[in-house]
Amino acid sequence: MKNKNKQTKFPVARIKKIMQKDEEVGKVAQATPIVISKALELFLALIIEQASKVTTDRGSKKVEAYHLKHAVETTEMLDFLKEIVQAVPDPSAGGTIDLDAENEGGKKRRSRAKRANTGGGAAEGTTKKRRKKKGDVEMEQEQEQAGEGDAEVKSDPDPDQDGDAPMQDDDDDD
Amino acid sequence: MSDREGHSGAPSGDDDLSLPKATVAKMIAELLPNDIVCAKETRDLVIECCVEFIHLISSEANEICEQESKKTIAPEHIISALQRLGFESFMSDVEDVLKDHKQQQKDREKKVSKLEQSGMTEEELQAQQEALFAASRAKFQSTQQ
Numbered sequence A: 001m002k003n004k005n006k007q008t009k010f011p012v013a014r015i016k017k018i019m020q021k022d023e024e025v026g027k028v029a030q031a032t033p034i035v036i037s038k039a040l041e042l043f044l045a046l047i048i049e050q051a052s053k054v055t056t057d058r059g060s061k062k063v064e065a066y067h068l069k070h071a072v073e074t075t076e077m078l079d080f081l082k083e084i085v086q087a088v089p090d091p092s093a094g095g096t097i098d099l100d101a102e103n104e105g106g107k108k109r110r111s112r113a114k115r116a117n118t119g120g121g122a123a124e125g126t127t128k129k130r131r132k133k134k135g136d137v138e139m140e141q142e143q144e145q146a147g148e149g150d151a152e153v154k155s156d157p158d159p160d161q162d163g164d165a166p167m168q169d170d171d172d173d174d
Numbered sequence B: 001m002s003d004r005e006g007h008s009g010a011p012s013g014d015d016d017l018s019l020p021k022a023t024v025a026k027m028i029a030e031l032l033p034n035d036i037v038c039a040k041e042t043r044d045l046v047i048e049c050c051v052e053f054i055h056l057i058s059s060e061a062n063e064i065c066e067q068e069s070k071k072t073i074a075p076e077h078i079i080s081a082l083q084r085l086g087f088e089s090f091m092s093d094v095e096d097v098l099k100d101h102k103q104q105q106k107d108r109e110k111k112v113s114k115l116e117q118s119g120m121t122e123e124e125l126q127a128q129q130e131a132l133f134a135a136s137r138a139k140f141q142s143t144q145q
Helices: A011-018 A033-056 A066-074 A076-085 A122-126 B021-031 B039-069 B075-084 B088-117 B122-144
Strands: none
Touching: A011 B021, A011 B039, A033 A066, A033 A076, A033 B021, A033 B039, A033 B075, A033 B088, A066 A076, A066 B039, A076 B039, B021 B039, B039 B075, B075 B088
């Protein structure tokens, strides 16, 4: 039984602020964030429902990140979230959590799990050749290497990050 | 935490803009069946997804708004955006919320205009009320005797 006594609501003012972070967005009618709040409730219900289905399918009692990832990948309405969940490793790869979510909302940096920690080369199996190492050299000074064939790399919207600089860990540049 | 008075979860910089963790955690708990819990990491990821949803809808609504040569994003633009983006199933509930909101606005306006329409100030109205009370009190007392 879902939606038992839902009293909690999303903060309308915060929604408006989030909307206006987009430079394209100008004025917003007063009722608009209220309406978005409702849509957001429905969206949350959808995503939680899908994720928890995966959880129970796998016989677990805790909704893990990779349950969410799987739900996103199998639900058409959630397609736009694919990039966000991309960094979540699948359990088969050793389960090392590459907590990009901790770093700036996971969108800015894509990093691989440190080899030392994984002990199983977990990064190899899952990553699509991410370029950077978390917390290592600041990548701003690296130059973008043209002609890099890795599509994943290019799709990262952050302008600060460039490059496929030659790094010990990365073999995509050689 | 205590160094900020009235800390209501408002972020200090605009770049940290997100939804309040506690609120979302509560909502998630309300949605999940009794025997399932949500991992902390998952909850944070869900919040990211929600923020992304806001951006997605807002961006689409903004486009629709521009196509109509309007400057202000109206709720109707949001509803159209939902449809365009494949969230038709949301439309009906969202339209209901909009209807309720409009009705509430109407009621608020009615209240104000009633006061204005009487053509009397608040003091005059109050005096009139007391006069009516006095009259009915007198009536009541006379029937007691």
